[in-house]
Amino acid sequence: MDRTQLxxxxxxxxxxxxxxxxxxxxxxxxxxxxxxxxxxxVVLSLVTFAAHSGTLSGxxxxxxxxxxxxxxxxxxxxxxxxxxxxxxxxxVGAYSGLKx
Amino acid sequence: MRMDLLTLIVLLPLAGFFLNGLLGPxxxxxxxxxxxxxxxxxxxxATLRAFTQLQASDAGALAETAxxxxxxxxxxxxxxxxxxxxxxxxTLIVTGVGSLIHIYSTGYMKDDPGYAxxxxxxxxxxxxxxxxxxxxxxxxxxVGWEGVGLASYLLIGFWFDDPAKAAAGKKAFITxxxxxxxxxxxxxxxxxxxxxxxxxxxxxxxxxxVAPAVSASLVGLLLFVGATGKSAxxxxxxxxxxxxxGPTPVSALIHAATMVTAGIYLVARLNGLYLHAPEASQVIAxxxxxxxxxxxxxxxxxxxxxxxxAYSTVSQLGLMFLALGVxxxxxxxxxxxxxxxxxxxxxxxxxxxxxxxxxxxxxxxxGGLAKKIPITFVTFAVATAAIAGIPPLAGFFxxxxxxxxxxxxxxGGSPVLWALASxxxxxxxxxxxxxxxxxxxxxxxxxxxxxxxxxxxPVSMTGVLVVLAILSAxxxxxxxxxxxxxxxxxxxxxxxxEHLKLPLIGIAIAVAxxxxxxxxxxxxxGLATAERLQQRFAGLHRVLSGKYYVDELYExxxxxxxxxxxxxxxxxxxDRTLIDGSLHGLTSLAQRTAGRLSRxxxxxxxxxxxLAVIGVALSLAWMWGNG
Numbered sequence: 131m132d133r134t135q136l137x138x139x140x141x142x143x144x145x146x147x148x149x150x151x152x153x154x155x156x157x158x159x160x161x162x163x164x165x166x167x168x169x170x171x172v173v174l175s176l177v178t179f180a181a182h183s184g185t186l187s188g189x190x191x192x193x194x195x196x197x198x199x200x201x202x203x204x205x206x207x208x209x210x211x212x213x214x215x216x217x218x219x220x221x222v223g224a225y226s227g228l229k230x
Numbered sequence: 231m232r233m234d235l236l237t238l239i240v241l242l243p244l245a246g247f248f249l250n251g252l253l254g255p256x257x258x259x260x261x262x263x264x265x266x267x268x269x270x271x272x273x274x275x276a277t278l279r280a281f282t283q284l285q286a287s288d289a290g291a292l293a294e295t296a297x298x299x300x301x302x303x304x305x306x307x308x309x310x311x312x313x314x315x316x317x318x319x320x321t322l323i324v325t326g327v328g329s330l331i332h333i334y335s336t337g338y339m340k341d342d343p344g345y346a347x348x349x350x351x352x353x354x355x356x357x358x359x360x361x362x363x364x365x366x367x368x369x370x371x372x373v374g375w376e377g378v379g380l381a382s383y384l385l386i387g388f389w390f391d392d393p394a395k396a397a398a399g400k401k402a403f404i405t406x407x408x409x410x411x412x413x414x415x416x417x418x419x420x421x422x423x424x425x426x427x428x429x430x431x432x433x434x435x436x437x438x439x440v441a442p443a444v445s446a447s448l449v450g451l452l453l454f455v456g457a458t459g460k461s462a463x464x465x466x467x468x469x470x471x472x473x474x475x476g477p478t479p480v481s482a483l484i485h486a487a488t489m490v491t492a493g494i495y496l497v498a499r500l501n502g503l504y505l506h507a508p509e510a511s512q513v514i515a516x517x518x519x520x521x522x523x524x525x526x527x528x529x530x531x532x533x534x535x536x537x538x539x540a541y542s543t544v545s546q547l548g549l550m551f552l553a554l555g556v557x558x559x560x561x562x563x564x565x566x567x568x569x570x571x572x573x574x575x576x577x578x579x580x581x582x583x584x585x586x587x588x589x590x591x592x593x594x595x596x597g598g599l600a601k602k603i604p605i606t607f608v609t610f611a612v613a614t615a616a617i618a619g620i621p622p623l624a625g626f627f628x629x630x631x632x633x634x635x636x637x638x639x640x641x642g643g644s645p646v647l648w649a650l651a652s653x654x655x656x657x658x659x660x661x662x663x664x665x666x667x668x669x670x671x672x673x674x675x676x677x678x679x680x681x682x683x684x685x686x687x688p689v690s691m692t693g694v695l696v697v698l699a700i701l702s703a704x705x706x707x708x709x710x711x712x713x714x715x716x717x718x719x720x721x722x723x724x725x726x727x728e729h730l731k732l733p734l735i736g737i738a739i740a741v742a743x744x745x746x747x748x749x750x751x752x753x754x755x756g757l758a759t760a761e762r763l764q765q766r767f768a769g770l771h772r773v774l775s776g777k778y779y780v781d782e783l784y785e786x787x788x789x790x791x792x793x794x795x796x797x798x799x800x801x802x803x804x805d806r807t808l809i810d811g812s813l814h815g816l817t818s819l820a821q822r823t824a825g826r827l828s829r830x831x832x833x834x835x836x837x838x839x840x841l842a843v844i845g846v847a848l849s850l851a852w853m854w855g856n857g
Contacts, residue, residue: 149843153836226833 137178145171158210158220162203169199235280236311237296239321240360242273246353254346266349267332270356274325281318290314290716291430293366305425312366312429315717316563319710320363320495323570324488328356330694331483334578337690338479338585348388348477355381359488363495367427368417371496375413375460378489379406385484386476398475405469409459416452419444433502446503450510453500454517457493461547464521468781470544474536478581481536486543486573491566494550498559501718505557505641512642515555519636519650522548524778526657530664531774534591535580538665542617543573545654552651553632557641557721560711561631568624571705572616575698579610582687582695583669587680593665594757598674602684605692607670609699614666616702618659619742627706629655630738637734640722648734652741659745667753675756 144167151164173192180188210220217224246269254262284292291314299307313321332352339348358377365371379402387399421427423444424435435442457463462470473485484490497504497514504511522545529541546569553562584591586603600607616623619630633655637648674681686692711720752759764771773779 153839153843156836222835225835 134178134182138175141171141174141178143171144168144174147171156221156223158213158222161222162206162210166199166203169195234294234296235276235283236292236294236313236364239273239276239280239325240296240311240357240364242269242276243353243356243360245269247350247357250346250350250353254350259340259345262346262349263336266353267329267336269353270325270329270332273356273360274322274329277318277321277325280313281322284313284315284318291317307369308367309370310366310428311364311370313364315714316495316499317363319563319567319714321360323567324356324359324363327487327570327574327698328359328483330697331479331487331574331578334482334581334691334694335477335479337688338581339477340688342477344388348385351381351384351388352480352483355385355484355489359492362492366429368420368429368432369427371429371499372413372417375456375492376410378484378492379403379410379460382406382473382484382489385480386473388476388480392475395475398469398472402469402473405466406459409456409466412452412455412459414456416449416456419449419452423449429499432500436502436506441506446507447509450500450504450507451513453496453503454493454510454514457496457551458517459493460496461490461493461551462521462544463493463517463548463551464524465780467521467525467544468784471537471540471777474534474540478536478577478584481540482574482577482581485540486577487570490543490547491550491570494547494554494562494566497551497554498563498718501559504554504559505719508642511555511557513555515552515636515642515647518548518551518553518555519647519654520548521545522552522654523650523657526654526661528774528777529661530657531771532661533594535583535593535596535665535669536577536591538593538661539573539576539580542576542658542662545658546573546617549629549632549651549654552636552647556635556639556643556647558632558635558639558711559718560714560720561628561635563714563718564710565628565632567710568616568628568702568705571698572613572623572625572702575609575613575695575702576617578691578695578698579606579613582606582691583610585687585691586684587676588683590676590680593668595675595677595680596669597672597676597756598670599684600670603686605686606695609692609695610670611666612699613702614662618662618745619655619738620746621739621742622706624702624704624706626738626742627709630735631711633738634731634734635721635723637730638724638727640724643721643724652737655738656741656745659742660748661745663746663749664753667749668757672753672756 148164148166148168148171151167152161155161155164173195176188176192176195180186180191213225214220246265249265250262254265280292291312293310293312295308295310297309299309301307332349335348335352339345342348355378358374358381360374362371362374362378365374383399383403386402387396390396390399417427420432423442424432426432426435436446459466470485470490474481476485504514525541525544525548529538529545532538532541546565550562550565550569553559553565582603583596583599583606586599586606587596590596612623616625619626621627633648633651635643636651637643637645676684711718752763776782
């Protein structure tokens with residue numbers, strides 16, 4: 131197994147780990163962290179492909195993704211804080227007021 | 231300046247309708263009276279002006295286009311007016327008698343809470359009636375025709391909080407609809423064949439050398455169906471007696487003097503067509519005569535003062551149609567003209583009697599009114615003599631001419647028509663003098679209370695009565711048919727019968743006096759003799775006072791089946807089962823599927839994510855498989 135394959139396997143593993151985390155954990159904060167993990171898996175695959183093809187554009191794109199991710203977390207954390215202040219819990223099961 | 235005089239005549243009453251309808255209730259009775267009476271009087275003077283212009287000009291008619299309604303292909307639908315001698319006469323009657331009745335109404339309706347509404351409807355009626363008689367084409371005429379039907383409906387049901395009166399309004403409207411269907415079909419046929427709806431063009435086409443590609447009789451019959459509806463001829467006569475539910479001046483204006491003569495006007499206006507439709511003319515003569523006869527027999531036993539007059543109107547209209555049927559168009563219009571005076575006078579006199587009796591209309595509870603309300607009595611007596619055909623009053627001249635042409639016209643006249651018409655005239659004279667005796671001359675049958683309240687009507691009412699009585703007396707000396715000769719040719723008289731003309735006049739006079747004598751003999755002492763006769767001929771009396779059971783027949787033949795079909799087929803099967811059923815099915819289907827689908831919405835975030843992941847995985851797999 132060469133380096134590229136190894137890195138891609140790692141990125142898939144990170145993504146799946148994040149996905150399973152989002153799906154099975156009930157804590158909103160942990161779910162957010164797992165989402166970051168999924169994002170990192172994707173970003174890693176981006177960098178790997180960029181190195182593999184010998185261009186820089188993939189690496190530049192990664193920074194843009196980080197900026198977006200930071201902004202996203204910047205919004206998500208306050209939302210979680212507001213939710214937590216309202217119900218005094220981080221369990222997402224408590225926030226099902228919109229179900230049909 | 232002769233611009234738009236005709237348009238002005240038509241629009242003045244419309245302005246009155248809007249002013250009174252919108253502002254009347256706020257601005258009070260003074261305003262309503264001035265506008266409601268003033269504008270029709272102005273219209274009357276405008277008509278007089280137009281009339282002098284017509285007489286001064288060489289042309290046979292004044293024409294005026296007010297507005298182009300629509301242009302479809304080569305055809306222009308125009309709201310155009312046509313003022314020839316016939317229109318002029320009708321317009322003078324409508325605005326003249328109309329104005330008088332407006333003035334009378336200010337007295338009669340003085341204390342009614344719906345005063346402004348009443349005058350706005352009355353003005354609306356005048357507007358449509360003027361549209362009808364001034365319209366140059368059948369189309370404009372039809373708009374007026376429908377409009378007067380609407381105004382008539384509104385005024386019959388004027389006191390709409392009484393269900394019987396509201397129902398009478400509906401009956402009039404629906405009966406007229408049946409006639410209107412015939413009118414429309416006739417109009418379509420004419421347009422299809424000639425490509426025009428202008429009266430002058432239609433008459434010219436039928437009088438021209440090349441016969442139009444349409445049967446004049448068919449068109450004539452269809453239009454006559456419309457005329458039977460509006461002019462209350464058999465079989466559509468049933469609405470007119472019920473229409474007496476409206477205020478009495480309305481009965482005088484709409485249901486005696488003007489609107490009901492619209493059918494006569496239509497046939498007379500299209501004389502070029504009917505001259506070439508002998509079959510249709512025969513039908514008109516027979517229907518007219520039958521109506522004249524049957525209505526006269528019914529009038530003999532009626533006890534409501536207005537109902538007697540209503541059946542008398544139906545009967546007189548029948549005589550006019552008889553004249554039309556034998557080609558004596560000018561004579562029919564002559565009778566329209568004299569009838570407008572004496573019948574308006576009779577109805578308004580009846581209104582004055584009802585006013586004096588505080589609402590009582592049953593002539594069995596009247597009597598002896600001659601001394602108490604003398605002006606009403608004298609005018610009523612003059613008009614009665616006029617309608618009975620006592621010379622030299624107006625009715626004698628017009629009725630005599632009708633009888634003569636029914637006898638001697640080359641265009642369908644026959645002694646049978648004359649004999650039956652004369653018998654109707656005898657009945658007319660009899661029941662009118664019966665009315666006069668029972669109301670005014672016999673000893674009083676009123677109870678003490680009512681007798682105490684009897685009072686003569688105000689000047690606004692009696693003044694109008696006097697004017698109309700004078701017109702009824704002298705109107706016959708103006709020979710309308712000579713005046714109308716340029717527009718409507720007189721029928722050829724049978725030369726061989728010329729020597730009978732004077733004897734027939736003698737018979738007509740004898741008939742009128744015979745009716746007078748009969749009424750005097752039976753009713754001079756009150757109701758006793760009449761009641762003996764009534765018991766002697768109980769069966770006949772029942773049939774007559776049941777009005778030949780025509781209403782009951784229509785109810786059984788048309789009303790009941792229609793009700794049954796509406797209830798069981800259209801309501802239960804059509805509406806409730808088919809339409810409601812399919813709609814309810816659709817909604818319940820939507821509700822049930824939505825109920826099932828809503829279970830997916832669990833509120834569990836992770837479950838949604840799982841579904842999304844499964845979806846993504848499945849679509850990836852599909853893409854993999856289909857490359």
